Amino acid sequence: MSNIEQTLSIIKPDAVERNLQDDIKKMFTDNGFSIKDEKKIQISKTEAEEFYKVHQSKPFYNDLCSYLSSGPIVVMKLEKDNAIIANRKLMGATDPLKADNGTIRKKYGISIDKNSVHGSDSVENAKIEIDFFFNS
Numbered sequence: 643m644s645n646i647e648q649t650l651s652i653i654k655p656d657a658v659e660r661n662l663q664d665d666i667k668k669m670f671t672d673n674g675f676s677i678k679d680e681k682k683i684q685i686s687k688t689e690a691e692e693f694y695k696v697h698q699s700k701p702f703y704n705d706l707c708s709y710l711s712s713g714p715i716v717v718m719k720l721e722k723d724n725a726i727i728a729n730r731k732l733m734g735a736t737d738p739l740k741a742d743n744g745t746i747r748k749k750y751g752i753s754i755d756k757n758s759v760h761g762s763d764s765v766e767n768a769k770i771e772i773d774f775f776f777n778s
């Protein structure tokens with residue numbers, strides 16, 4: 643039975659800075675994702691703090707929010723059967739050093755901070771994150 647879902651993907655500043663957005667988008671489309679909406683933007687630190695508020699108690703929160711707001715990003719609404727888990731699999735582990743071969747973070751990630759992409763981690767967060775960028 644099919645289970646079409648939408649998930650949010652962000653191509654982070656380290657990847658946009660290296661002009662990798664077309665290569666990363668191709669990895670998504672080659673893996674069966676449709677890009678239903680996308681935009682290239684730069685967000686403020688306050689917006690990054692709101693977006694990543696689930697991490698606000700973490701020691702890396704401040705650096706994470708500074709980083710996400712440090713340069714242009716590409717945000718995409720992706721759709722596919724079981725999109726949330728499929729996106730997490732295609733991204734690979736948060737730390738590029740631990741990511742499997744063939745994943746986006748293994749191929750392009752520089753470090754745990756500059757790991758090239760973000761993806762929603764649950765159905766509930768996917769809806770919140772898509773609304774954050776596309777329905778506000």
Ligand code: CMP
Nearest residue numbers: 697702706736754755756757759760761
């Ligand atoms: P992302 O999937 O965007 O979600 C939160 C981000 O925090 C994560 O990717 C990493 O880039 C960043 N981060 C920095 N340090 C850590 C850490 N120790 N554990 C998890 N995420 C971290």
